Amino acid sequence: MNPQDEWHMLQDEERLFCDVLERICAEKIAPLAHDTDENSTFVHAQLRTLGEVGMMGANLPEEFDGSAISAPALLRAVALVAGACGSTASALTAHYLATDSILIGGTQAQKELWLPKAATGVALGAFALTEPTAGSDPADMKTRARRVDGGWHIKGTKCFISNGGVADFIVLYAVTDPEKAHRGISAFIVPKGTPGLEAGPAEKTMGLKGGHVFTLNIDITLPEDALLGEEGKGFRTAMQVLDNGRIEVAAQCLGLAETAMKAALAYAKDRVIGGEALSDRQGIRWMIADMGVAYRSALLLSQDAARQRDAAHHGSGGRFSLAASMAKLAASEAAGKIADSALQLHGGYGYTRDFPIERINRDLRIMRIYEGSSEIQRIIISGNMLA
Structure with missing residues (x-):
């Protein structure tokens, strides 16, 4: 199975975009992955490279200097980066x-100020929603924003914020009206x-050691125009953003899985034991078949979610929370x-840091936790099914 064949729905321009990106990832990003992991170095250089090829704004429209590719193309593009x-x-x-x-909840002025620079x-950018006591349920957040002369005073703590300590701007979510529960949550842009x-x-994490996460302590005063869009609309914005984000987590998983699967197939063909290649053994072939089925099932669900995201963006579809x-x-x-x-197939070699399989296993473990854990996703899915 060639995963490349699974992306036939992309437009010619999008295929070219992904082809260029794949080459750049192979030449400039993948070679840095091992040392990035070993040294826990933040991926500044890799992000600069992605900015040069349009990936930093691949989710944004051309109006704000974005690449304006479709959601299925973005799915593939993120998978390519993750695979590297x-x-x-x-x-x-x-x-x-x-x-x-900012694109979903911001004013036109905020979009024009921040999005071209981000693209x-x-x-x-960083997205500050999670708190020590408000992870799976953002409505429990304790960070408070209150009006003061000329703007807002915000006080609280955020945790596990990716990019938080190195970002040029943070979209921060806080409670502006405790009496209104989730309808009392607003968002702010913090330079x-x-x-x-x-x-x-930076937290000392099991995997993704070059993608740093931080605790943020907040006791700040912001001008009035730091409020993202309208007061009380933060929760709705965050939920729409997380619908997008969950598809992008799926893309990361597909990219890492594809790399692991390719490595396993190559190793099975090359490794000879007792005069027989591993790939000729029935037990190994069954493992490979199960990997292929798992990958394709996840891919098809992810592509369906991406198509629904596109439809919603173009006004021909509704929310895609269930698909995401x-x-x-x-x-x-x-x-x-x-x-x-893939690690099991590599045997003892897969357990060493000399092979990328060990790193991929560590990098993947967080995917079942952040952007809503597997348990939370099951609650969302079952709730939709029972509604």
């Missing part, structure tokens, strides 16, 4: 969460260097199994 380096894809898609927030890679915004050291949750759940679970099987 999971850390780079993690930082990239965190940037998308911030820019999608070209001049400004890196880098705002007094009272303090990031702790199904794609995220299926891809993250499938990728974990594929990478584990």
